[in-house]
Amino acid sequence: MNKGILTVVSGFSGAGKGTLMKRLIEKYDNYALSISATTRQSRPREMHGKDYFFQSIEEFEQMIAEDQLIEHANYVGNYYGTPRAYVEEQLNTGKDVILEIELQGALKVKEKIPDTLLLFVTPPNAKNLMKRLTDRGTEGTAAIKARMKRAGEEAVYMDRYDYLVINDDLETCVEQIHQIIQDEHFKVFRNINFIEKIKDELKAF
């Protein structure tokens, strides 16, 4: 069995990444979502080992020291990171692992694990992003404006990704993401074993 593909999905806040990933996992059983480690308090209904690996600051800092995290960051006083062990474990059983993380983390992962596939999810245009953020109805004008500004800053790094996926229609977009990841299995550098095998067989003639 071939190893799974590690895919990092990033995109502007409000681009619909969460919904896309939920639908992708629901629809196909070859995917595993990476579970982040965090030092923040768990919220009601959040489960250790499902939503997050909840850890103490000491535990988390030990993981950093022992290079057990593919990437990590600190937001408003709490650590968040991607435990390498869980990702490796899933990849080795042939699962395609999805990491939904922001830009800085994504580029760090690509640096550490160069065969990572980087997907960037974007709405069809800025107006559509604005509408999505407004329709959520959870934030005021100032917060939305700040998110739009942040999107503009992040857009500068879009060309560091491998593929661009435009989230116009949910189902179409889920299919595109699925196809891109599945096609990745046919990349020559992921099929070195097959190539070596057929080379050996052909030598016999």
Next chain:
Amino acid sequence: MNKGILTVVSGFSGAGKGTLMKRLIEKYDNYALSISATTRQSRPREMHGKDYFFQSIEEFEQMIAEDQLIEHANYVGNYYGTPRAYVEEQLNTGKDVILEIELQGALKVKEKIPDTLLLFVTPPNAKNLMKRLTDRGTEGTAAIKARMKRAGEEAVYMDRYDYLVINDDLETCVEQIHQIIQDEHFKVFRNINFIEKIKDELKAF
């Protein structure tokens, strides 16, 4: 409209490339097969501008001199080559152009046009290739043995390709080729216009 994708399809003799391409073109209308120029005599029922562009040696050598061919080679005294104009014309109308050429030519095309997608079609194993060649019933044991030996020599260059497609079942293989080429449209470097546009839009916020 985005430009089409230029795809070079190569593979061992007997891997079924011809049948695959025929089926692909039959099934989807976004493809154009590149038409080769040649100095060899036309055969009955071959049409100029459909099967080949038939040319005199003088015409062909002038095309070489004027860099009008993406690649060319000489087999048993006849020139064969890929006219750049026809390929560019099709790509500019948004067609995905397929070039079915052998390894040496494929690598030359990639050198001249770096965003070319290189696909290598292979049977699932050497035994299957042998069976395919035998089942065609057109060649004797010695000729088949020579093709198998040649396949062994070509296999060394498989890792220069982008994707490996295993031709086990025709329809499955056609779908894989189609998906790989269509996904290529989502590559970030092929969507620079979109990226620049959304960057500009976001600046307005």
